[in-house]
Amino acid sequence: MKYTFLSLIVLVIFFTSCKKDITPEYNSSATGQLSVEFDNVVGNQDLQLNTGVYTNASGETFKLTLLKYFVSNFILTKTDGTTYIVPQDSCYFLIDESSPNTTIPKLRVPEGEYSKLSFVLGVDSLRNTVDISKRTGVLDPAGTAAGMYWSWNSGYIFFKMEGTSPVSTQNGNIFQYHIGLFGGYTAPTINNLKTITLDLTARGTAKIKATKSANIHLLVDIMKVFNGTTNISIAKNSVVMVSPFSATIANNYVNMFSHNHTEN
Amino acid sequence: MKLKILIIIFFLAGIVACKKEITQVFAGFTKPDIFPTPVYHFETNPITEAGFVLGRKLFYDASLSANNTISCGFCHIQTSAFTQHGHSVSHGIFDSLGVRNTPPIMNLAWSPSFMWDGGIPNLDLQPIAPITNHIEMGNTMDNVLTTLRQSKEYPSLFQKAFGSSEINTARLLKALSQFMLMCVSDQSKYDSVMRGQAVFNTNENAGYALFKANCAVCHKEPLFTDYTFRNNGLTPNFINDMGRYDITLQETDKYKFKVPTLRNLQYTAPYMHDGRFLTLDAVLDFYDHEVQNNPNLDTALRKNGHIGISLSSSEKQQLVAFLQTLNDKVFIENKLLSEQ
Numbered sequence: 001m002k003y004t005f006l007s008l009i010v011l012v013i014f015f016t017s018c019k020k021d022i023t024p025e026y027n028s029s030a031t032g033q034l035s036v037e038f039d040n041v042v043g044n045q046d047l048q049l050n051t052g053v054y055t056n057a058s059g060e061t062f063k064l065t066l067l068k069y070f071v072s073n074f075i076l077t078k079t080d081g082t083t084y085i086v087p088q089d090s091c092y093f094l095i096d097e098s099s100p101n102t103t104i105p106k107l108r109v110p111e112g113e114y115s116k117l118s119f120v121l122g123v124d125s126l127r128n129t130v131d132i133s134k135r136t137g138v139l140d141p142a143g144t145a146a147g148m149y150w151s152w153n154s155g156y157i158f159f160k161m162e163g164t165s166p167v168s169t170q171n172g173n174i175f176q177y178h179i180g181l182f183g184g185y186t187a188p189t190i191n192n193l194k195t196i197t198l199d200l201t202a203r204g205t206a207k208i209k210a211t212k213s214a215n216i217h218l219l220v221d222i223m224k225v226f227n228g229t230t231n232i233s234i235a236k237n238s239v240v241m242v243s244p245f246s247a248t249i250a251n252n253y254v255n256m257f258s259h260n261h262t263e264n
Numbered sequence: 265m266k267l268k269i270l271i272i273i274f275f276l277a278g279i280v281a282c283k284k285e286i287t288q289v290f291a292g293f294t295k296p297d298i299f300p301t302p303v304y305h306f307e308t309n310p311i312t313e314a315g316f317v318l319g320r321k322l323f324y325d326a327s328l329s330a331n332n333t334i335s336c337g338f339c340h341i342q343t344s345a346f347t348q349h350g351h352s353v354s355h356g357i358f359d360s361l362g363v364r365n366t367p368p369i370m371n372l373a374w375s376p377s378f379m380w381d382g383g384i385p386n387l388d389l390q391p392i393a394p395i396t397n398h399i400e401m402g403n404t405m406d407n408v409l410t411t412l413r414q415s416k417e418y419p420s421l422f423q424k425a426f427g428s429s430e431i432n433t434a435r436l437l438k439a440l441s442q443f444m445l446m447c448v449s450d451q452s453k454y455d456s457v458m459r460g461q462a463v464f465n466t467n468e469n470a471g472y473a474l475f476k477a478n479c480a481v482c483h484k485e486p487l488f489t490d491y492t493f494r495n496n497g498l499t500p501n502f503i504n505d506m507g508r509y510d511i512t513l514q515e516t517d518k519y520k521f522k523v524p525t526l527r528n529l530q531y532t533a534p535y536m537h538d539g540r541f542l543t544l545d546a547v548l549d550f551y552d553h554e555v556q557n558n559p560n561l562d563t564a565l566r567k568n569g570h571i572g573i574s575l576s577s578s579e580k581q582q583l584v585a586f587l588q589t590l591n592d593k594v595f596i597e598n599k600l601l602s603e604q
Contacts, residue, residue: 132437146405154383
């Protein structure tokens, strides 16, 4: 009996302290820093450009020499269901595996506890059509976006992956997947823009305070580009750019993002 | 006394010569009275004299290319109405050949898309394509900006045009647009007739009637294109250029190309997207009896079960007479648009 009483007290104290932890005082007019880490991996291995050797579901071995993709239009949802849309002008990032400081974009968001993250893989149609004077920073075709822009079919390349594989019949056994297309300016075409939404509840919400930043750590499994709804064979499709097959690749890579943990 | 007269004559000659130049001073962009409203977004790029002068210098500057040999004007030659005369497909850097015939830089303020396949929707984005294309100018945009920033003349020209000497992507592209937008051709005999200042002769008149009945659905007056993409019955060429399909990936767009303007044909030979026809006679022979019944052949070229447009030899000759009224000598000789 005594014991039950004691454990009850302990429990109550525990809960009270817990509760305190769950609802820290958030000042929604203050902002803090939230980073989102795009940790590129291949299956259960770390991605090593040029040196790592991997095998896809079609049994083909390959190496990767280049991996770049645009992420944009971040939206965060708080535990109370309200959303925060990160202002567009500060919301375009080019993740470049060869340049580690590009893989952890930083956002300013109001204080709060966030349980859902969504973003677009690619550059939305609005930015794809905006006046040239608004295409600065990572979107400047003369700057960072130089290799990520089709000049003859005006538009950004959303996802660019290149590598080598002994099964490729191209010169130097290379393969190249350059995926873009936002649906067309006036005439409709393929739309490969993908919105990715990840629930953070199971593996840790992000708690942002002006004084305390958080990092949402995502794993980006590049193997999923090959292995998915349709398994992609490098031997059969070693170069994919503006073609109907680009949609097949985009439908695979939409599944490559998963939430691993959050560092608060 | 004789000397005095001579001096006066000299003086008069001087004034006359001067006057000729004065008529070609920069007067801004004005919409020709007989043209529709332009589609270019002048509100984000107002044309100024300094912007135009900078754009013209850039257009004729070979330092925009990787090895300082090729300028925009190398392929877009004014005396050929800004096309590359005598080349069926473009001839670019390191003597490499492109895959398509160079179109004119003319009346572009009315064009809603650029290139034979319309892959570029905005004139400001157009120059990125030739500058970075390895068979055209083979350069990078970044290199071009660096070259311009390091030059003696450009920073002050950018200062005059845009208010500060900063040289960036948007300013480079907007200056080039300003020059190209000023390339307006509206001084042909056809234009004078439309303005009520001249009349067609009998032959031209007959040709005009034939034109309105057979060609104007696609080659719409007064710009002589409706800017749509159509298949006019050419056989696919040896590189199997699928035109508009490469942009939209729609089956119904296979082998469609943008309807080209018919102004200044006298200067723009050869004809079609791959320059396959060397003369207008060859073009008319094609419309008369070589049109292919392609799956996407335009309905205007298969009227009442007939493929193509039947033309007798006198009709062909009348059509050519009319097409010749679309040549604009004032345009191709306009000093304002020439390399200075």
